[in-house]
Amino acid sequence: MFSKIEDAQDGQRFVLNDVINAIPWNEQGLIAAIAQQYNTKEVLMLAWMNLEALEETLLTGRACYWSRSRGCLWRKGETSGCTQEIHAIHLDCDGDAVLLYVDQQGGGACHTGRSSCFYNKIDGDEIIVSGNPVNLKC
Amino acid sequence: MFSKIEDAQDGQRFVLNDVINAIPWNEQGLIAAIAQQYNTKEVLMLAWMNLEALEETLLTGRACYWSRSRGCLWRKGETSGCTQEIHAIHLDCDGDAVLLYVDQQGGGACHTGRSSCFYNKIDGDEIIVSGNPVNLKC
Numbered sequence: 001m002f003s004k005i006e007d008a009q010d011g012q013r014f015v016l017n018d019v020i021n022a023i024p025w026n027e028q029g030l031i032a033a034i035a036q037q038y039n040t041k042e043v044l045m046l047a048w049m050n051l052e053a054l055e056e057t058l059l060t061g062r063a064c065y066w067s068r069s070r071g072c073l074w075r076k077g078e079t080s081g082c083t084q085e086i087h088a089i090h091l092d093c094d095g096d097a098v099l100l101y102v103d104q105q106g107g108g109a110c111h112t113g114r115s116s117c118f119y120n121k122i123d124g125d126e127i128i129v130s131g132n133p134v135n136l137k138c
Numbered sequence: 139m140f141s142k143i144e145d146a147q148d149g150q151r152f153v154l155n156d157v158i159n160a161i162p163w164n165e166q167g168l169i170a171a172i173a174q175q176y177n178t179k180e181v182l183m184l185a186w187m188n189l190e191a192l193e194e195t196l197l198t199g200r201a202c203y204w205s206r207s208r209g210c211l212w213r214k215g216e217t218s219g220c221t222q223e224i225h226a227i228h229l230d231c232d233g234d235a236v237l238l239y240v241d242q243q244g245g246g247a248c249h250t251g252r253s254s255c256f257y258n259k260i261d262g263d264e265i266i267v268s269g270n271p272v273n274l275k276c
Contacts, residue, residue: 005258005265005267006250006271007250007271008267008271009267009270010267010268010269010270011266011267011268012266012267013261013264013265013266013267014264014265014267015263015264015265016260016262016263016264016265017263019258019265032170032184034172034181034184036181040179041178041179041180042179043172043174043181043237045230046170046172046230046234046235058260088259088260089259089260090256090257090258090259090260091256091258091260091265092183092184092255092256092257092258093248093249093250093252093255093257093258094255095258096184097184097255097256099181099256110231111231112144112145112231114231117230117231117232117235118228118229118230118235118237119228119230119231120143120157120228120229120230120231120233121226121227121228122154122196122226122227122228122229123151124154125153125154125155126151126152126153126154127143127151127152127153127154127157127229128149128150128151129143129146129147129148129149129150129151129152130148130149131148132147132148133144133145133146
């Protein structure tokens with residue numbers, strides 16, 4: 001399915017269910033999910049989705065991931081209010097990664113309260129931290 | 139190490155080698171690597187890095203990944219010329235993902251020739267393809 005789509009022209013359409021059925025889930029039944037703030041284009045975080053998480057995200061319009069550490073669905077912001085409202089979802093060329101354009105609500109995408117999880121910038125032989133943690137943990 | 143960095147203030151520095159030594163590589167020895175075009179902020183692709191790929195990327199200033207399908211280092215664009223010049227590298231809060239700000243050279247980041255791998259946009263119960271494939275395969 002994905003190799004067929006590779007050769008498709010701009011604007012060509014395929015049935016979503018057929019595409020989802022062709023997703024090459026990894027050995028844990030997961031694909032990688034990148035969340036990007038839809039307007040600023042800041043990359044917020046990388047998480048994981050199984051089929052159930054993807055279907056719930058499509059149904060509710062809010063990002064739902066699979067928590068590998070807790071072994072359960074992770075409805076992002078369910079308790080903290082730091083939800084991610086979905087603006088668009090794109091699958092990649094081989095279907096093992098998904099890009100979510102979201103509108104991050106609340107304090108930030110990161111559990112430290114920073115807007116993005118990618119706050120550790122490599123600078124020569126050091127890491128420099130960008131952004132302060134806040135009390136509100138998302 | 140990463141939990142210590144979580145509480146660091148903006149601008150605080152840590153020794154890169156200590157941070158790299160604390161990376162929680164997965165069972166295949168990999169972390170996820172997101173490539174983002176540094177100026178347009180378009181998310182280009184998701185790939186994988188092992189320690190060797192990360193070290194080579196740091197050394198050369200060009201994106202080098204680990205190809206899971208071929209089981210070898212993947213010096214992006216080595217034969218096609220579609221290299222990714224590194225502008226910055228950021229590790230995430232728990233160290234299992236890296237964000238590369240790159241300047242994509244050549245025809246595009248995707249092996250189909252499209253600028254980004256994320257060309258399959260979900261639109262209701264369909265996928266709509268954005269962008270045409272080109273002959274130059276990167």
